Amino acid sequence: MTVSAQLLAHAAFRPDAVAIEPIVGPTMTYGNLADTVEARAQALVDADLAALPDPVVLEGDYCADMVVMELALLAAGIPVLSLSAAFSENERQNVISDCRARQIGHRTHVPRHGSTCRFPAGTAWITYASGASGTPEVMAFDGDHLVMVARNVVAALGDHAAGRHLAVLPPGTLLEAVCGMFATLLAGGTYVCPPQALIGMADPLHPECQVLAAFVAQHRITTLILVPELLMQLVAAIETTGVDCPDLSIVAVVGGRVPPAVFARARQLGLPVRQGYGVPKAGSIVALEAAEGDPLGAVGRVLPHLRARLAPDGEILLDSQQGISSHASWPLHTGDLGHIDQAGRLWVDGRKPGVIATSHGHTVATRWLEERLLAQPGVAQAMVYGDGMPLPRALLVPASPLADLDAAVASVNAELPAYARIDIWQEVSPFARTSARTADGDRLDRHAISAQWLDAEPSFFTRLEAATVRQRLAFLALAHMHAGLSGTISRATYLAYLGQAHHHLRHVMAAVRMIRARLAHRPGLVAALDAYEANQASCKAAIFNAVVGAGGHAALAFEPEHHSAAGLMIEHALRETGERNPLAIAGMAYAMECVGMGLVQHGASALATNRDPPPDALLCLAAIHARDRKSIHLFEALVNDITDPEDQTAVLSMARTAFGLLGVMFTAISLESRHDDSRERGMRLAKGYR
Template identity: 30%
Template sequence: MATLPELLAARVAVQPDAPALKSPGGSMSIKDLYEAAVSVAASLKRHGVVRAGLCGDNTVAWVIADLACMIADVVCVPVPVFFSKSQTEHLIARAGLDGLLWAEPDTHRENLGHGVWLATLPVTAETSLMPEGTAKITFTSGSTGTPKGVCLSASQMAATTQALQQRLEGVELRHHLCILPLATLLENIAGVYLPLLMGAMVELAPLKDFGMSGSSGLDAPKLIGSLNRSAPDSVILVPELAALLVASAENSSLDPAPFRFLAVGGGKVSPELLARGRAAGLPLFEGYGLSECGSVVALNVPGDDRPGTVGRPLGHVRVGVDGGQQIRVSGNTHLGYLGDEPQGDEALGTGDLGELDADGFLSVNGRSKNLLITSFGRNVSPEWLESELIQAVGAAQAVVFGDGEPRPRALITVTDGRSPDELTIDLMRLNERLPDYARLEAVYIRRQPLNQAEGYLTANGRPVRSHIQSDLPSLLAKAFPLFTTPPLTSKPGASHMAFFDRLQQETAEAREHVTKAPVIRAIQEGRFDLESYTWFLTQAYHHVKHTVPLMMACGGRLPERMEFVRKALVEYIDEEYGHHEWILNDIAACGYDKEAVRHGNPDISIELMVSYLYDQINRCNPMAFFGMVQVLEGTSIELATPLGEQIQKLLQLPDEAFSYLYSHGALDQEHFEFFRNLMDDITDVEDQQDIIDSARMVYRLYGDMLHSIPLRTGREGQRHEAA
């Protein structure tokens, strides 16, 4: 079989002046691209490079270096831009690299010409076992975050490219835009090699120009604006980007007219999303693949399309489904993993569950290792339900769990501020169309996304399910629940909801008075200054100084039947004692007189809040105190640490000015789990209702304080009191 450089050389002979690459720096013909790659290949040979890492953003030099490695028989190892430092170091050591190729100059790099620079690396004594014939090693982060090297030959990559060309024979593509990193094998093969062989132009630009950052950072308006300006024929999308394009086409911010083919892969795609996209004029086509098979395995295309499937397998592979419903692929599988024994000739078990219909269309139903089995013995793919949730609710993230339970549950991230009532309607509609065994019993709503830094996501944005499962109690404590259907084990007429969950749900509307306070947006927009911060700390001091006295008053008024609550208050008091002095120290670190604050008066909202709580304890039900705990600790978990970091960056203050915000963001996560368990032990209906009523009142008064923080307006020097 011809190699990719040979196939490109054939294109040069036919149409040498055809545009091949377009970038902010100009255009390059197919002839100039090929000659540049040949020139850099010669330089690589002169330097004796054997295994080279290919680093950097989406640039013309990246493509030249990639092709040069193939021409020079140098093993190319793309380094994903979103890999962490430790992952990159692992990649370099594991692959035994002797050089790194860059598109940027540096004092420690040699110029190979055409914008490609070489940084040599020390030769290691040992290198990992690499199968003979390896041309490219593509590293995938996997579910644990430790990259794994997939070894591919030049013929395997050429076979995938030509099979794609054959499948797309009836689709005229002249202009492809790369918005995924070139180090992603899918974009590398289907976004560069394929368009070049088809005679199309590939447009490249740094990912930040399209609003992309890291593995999952996205400036949506910037991306949509870039797509409108570029007007490409084709783009490769992951499901999240596909959902964004559909929503943008529906609200007329994206012009769908130029697109001829939008490929979607990398995760489960809801058929409803595809239908919405088609109705909005977007030619969305789902496909399936994995690095071990040279990227694409199956693909829907115009004229040969079945929504709900990933299309028919490409002509260069054979696909089957074994007795365990696992998809197995043979015919063009990888040589093996770096460091392992070479891959044999047997069919590759993909780990994906699926089925082939009578017409040969392949469906993918999730990962076998992630399969949930309900207590009634029904199998549920979490990936399938997650894609349905993201589509139905517009969630930014979704993780389904519930192995061994009667029905699955889910943790989702919704960042657009929609109310619980709005979300409940969408969730109930979703449940209506799901089979009964897959209907979600409860969905827990987060406002802050799960992130890689905490270990909840892989580098490419997929959930690390084992870590999420182990931290599930604390994650659920920070979320508020929506119950969409009673559990199958409930007795008729019995309440199935734990009191903490009921407390979260019944105070959700009141909570919005806090979470939608203008100060939160003002911090993000830079309209929050030192006066704003110290005013907030002053109010915090005047309510935190009452926390321990309120606990003591509550404990003294509790009846004997609530002795377990009194014991919990002893632990609370020990934890909370002296925190008001921390706040005064923060105020002093801001350059303000802490003694003036100590002897001053609070805003009327805080005065009323504290007075209300003393009155409830002394005149009504002392359990009303825990309404304040619900508000203040829950608010700290959701807002304290992220807003504290933004404020510190904005005001350039030392760490000593943030002991209250930073400590309470971390401390209250532990407190809130303790609080959750305590509330679930409250069984008296009058106590429960009094706590709910108190929480609603405290949300109102504490929210009034946040709404009263003095903020800068957009005009320099002017201020306003937020209504």
């Protein structure tokens, strides 16, 4: 039975029952609605609007006339293009042009390109989803399918559930049209459809849920369809205001997973929440939690017009049990991961990599946003996340010490639809990359990055790396660093680097021994310091051997060429640790660890490539690199034992300062490769020891 036939049946048996209640205008009974729809449909046919197969645009805010027009178009056999209010004007025009739609009413006609409709005969309802990559995606359905889905919803809920349904989701939303309007009218309920602003939904991404809660209570609403974000905000609003909504019998939540804690809070308030699962290409609703209550997290059994099964990787696939959407390709690949329990209930466990589902019900491709961010000159790396959150979020690595990430995000957001804009971003240290490349070229180790930054509170070492990323970039931008890392340094310069490293390591170790006595009351930290110092002693010995192995004199390691900058750095470190906070030495050690890891490894490669060092030198350099790798792991454990906020602040402050002082010190080393006099200078220094 069509919707029109069902309206006539209601009109015959319950002509005075209220069918549509727009709040701002007169209500329409079933008797009045059936007559009005029939007359409007005939007028459309008489105007020859049914003679062409092209769809007619239907857009605007909720009102009684909007409902009548949609029902009349369907009754006249004219395809309806239902436009989402979330589309920009440019997207709106592109969609209308793409499906060669006609317009009636106050808007000007849009020229149609070609005379052949792109949709098969029998198409009744057309909509465009926002699309995971910003390009609206067309979906078309025949009238029988829409009625079938709506009837299955009514069957799942029961005719007794027909009450007063409030249209909350934005106009043009497939879920609201099928499971809200059609299902309510088929069941003989009242469709309450006020303008969005009246219920606090003028801006769907920033709803006023206190207004919504008050409206639900005042107008005795019995059923709602919400997305997870709306449920979360409605729960918070009711908790804050104490508004009572005793008439609510069903609050269906579709469009993403609801956190168990939110479900618990909602049910504690007496809200009859039922989790559902929807896939737009399948005609909106796929499964709905049973009235008796399924286990928390299940989305219920799949409705009769569909069958769910799992791909080998756990992706939920949908097969059609009956005739369905003219544009669907079966089986439907949902992009969702899940499982089916022994009772036949469907569980949605998450999304496949590459796409997130926001709590507003939108799907967003992470690579799409990441590519936009990486096109900004200030962004070196980006990882977008936000599954289950209101809007996407990002971890960003700056490309330079002066990179303006605020401006970069603002520039990207200005070109994105509202639902895909980066809401919150965080500056972090460079990401690890995987050795394998995915099908779309992605080499980010997303699991490792998530474990480091998102799955739990980041460790202090992780935060230390992020807090000093710009200081490290400034240090690496020095001409001396470019020369060292590119292999254009002389042997004398490289030996000078090693000499300074040995010299400063001695002083850092002395400082560590000095503060150790002041930390006797913290045995765990003392044990970590002891392990770190033991490894540093091995590093010091390896640097000494590298100096000799590369042809330098041993005295260079003990008495490197003096620079005032070097003395300044040591003096600053001793003052901070002696007079203020002894743990500040960890900040100095961190800066030296970072510099050492880069220069020893890459400087050794440069020396091997360009200077043909003795084999012993290469063995010594390899030993330094191996000890440095062990050292950074020991240092990470040491730093993560520092939990006091004041201690952490001292470490961060010292680390930032130390990078600058190290830069001044290295800049003072000559880059000229005039004459390699390192051995001769070493001999002179050696005489001074005699």
